[in-house]
Amino acid sequence: MRQLSALALAAALALPLAATAMAEEARVPMINVTGTGTVEAAPDVATLSIGVTTQGETAVAALAANSAAMEAVMARLAAAGVEARDMQTSNLSVNPNWTGYDSGTPTISGYVAANLLTVTIRDLAGLGPVLDAAVQDGANTLNGLSFGFADPEPLLDEARKEAVADARARAELLAAAAGVKLGRILSISEGAPEGGPVPMYKAELAAAPVPVAAGAMDVAASVTIFYEIAE
CATH class of the missing domain: 3.30.70.2970 (Protein of unknown function (DUF541), domain 2)
Known part of the structure; x- marks a missing residue:
């Protein structure tokens, strides 16, 4: 019974500490940027x-x-x-x-x-x-x-890398303009790409064989990154 009481007391004390830590984290100065990356490839x-x-x-x-x-x-x-x-x-x-x-x-x-x-x-x-x-x-x-694409994941991965690099470049530009320095990354989240892949093609049923041009397609990715502003 004493052991349970001690655990309950510890949990009760931990809750305010956790809340304080979250509040401190919320007050950390941050830069929030969204980066996009696009890879163009021929469909297969x-x-x-x-x-x-x-x-x-x-x-x-x-x-x-x-x-x-x-x-x-x-x-x-x-x-x-x-x-x-x-x-x-x-x-x-x-x-x-x-x-x-x-x-x-x-x-x-x-x-x-x-x-x-x-x-x-x-x-x-x-x-x-x-x-x-x-x-x-x-x-x-x-x-x-x-x-x-039969397997779009490799293209998506390349687009994600470009999106992260784009977000980093945007954050560095904003930090330099504001006269501050970038600190650690607080969070990264992936969002829906802006728009979708648009195929370019031509099909004319009057001729044989039918002329068709697949063109190129864009595979896009988007990420949102929160950077801490270093003191």
């Missing part, structure tokens, strides 16, 4: 969203036609070098085609089936032929083409 992977839309008198007929067309598209993509693991169905729908709204009595005039496929292309040199192969075998919807 592309993500393509293509689709097949078909019509039929019945839902079964529309879906059967759609399935046959999508199977042909996937077979052609596989023949072009796209692996099965890089093709994924992202949406499948069958809906009635309503007509006659002007007459005030809408009726169902057949059905529309739509199937979207997300394709990851790891060999950008073959991106144009892959696009051409897809549209030749029934893909009649192109929903988007974007570029990225």
